[in-house]
Amino acid sequence: GEDVEQSLFLSVREGDSSVINCTYTDSSSTYLYWYKQEPGAGLQLLTYIFSNMDMKQDQRLTVLLNKKDKHLSLRIADTQTGDSAIYFCAETMKMRQLTFGSGTQLTVLP
């Protein structure tokens, strides 16, 4: 079956880079996503990557995909206190529901 795993917690100092990691098991995944959830809010789509790509950069965000190892990472450069949130990795095939990881709580320390 499908499974998406993430570490539960990450703490970084303000201004440092954060790297949030995710592994998935479904080799037929074609789309992979990162969502951000702030307290009391819904999920906000941050970025996505197709499985035929290995990197995508969007301002402070860099997504790396290692399809062979089924490993996805999200790097946030110059992390700010406003980046403190839960980050969810998710995967899907076309026209199917997303399967989410359990989320990584990012805490940015001053």
Add this chain to the structure above:
Amino acid sequence: GAGVSQSPSNKVTEKGKDVELRCDPISGHTALYWYRQSLGQGLEFLIYFQGNSAPDKSGLPSDRFSAERTGGSVSTLTIQRTQQEDSAVYLCASSLDGGNYGYTFGSGTRLTVV
């Protein structure tokens, strides 16, 4: 509307009562999804609509849960005879193309069963 709208935002109900949760997707979005997020947990898939039909109901936890969508737009999730373990945030999302480019989520309905 501009985003996915869910109502009510908070609902407290007594054990054994029925509740109805509403989701208003983004206009024109054909796909609609319901997820459940329990305290400290990830997202649990419940059901997916393409138009008015539900090709995947595999995530509904019991026959107390049902959902419908009418007119390819608004969806309601109904929980009958609520139990305390039903307490969670119920999130709705919609997408234009079946999820290829991710979903847009609503802010959720926080359900508390007392």
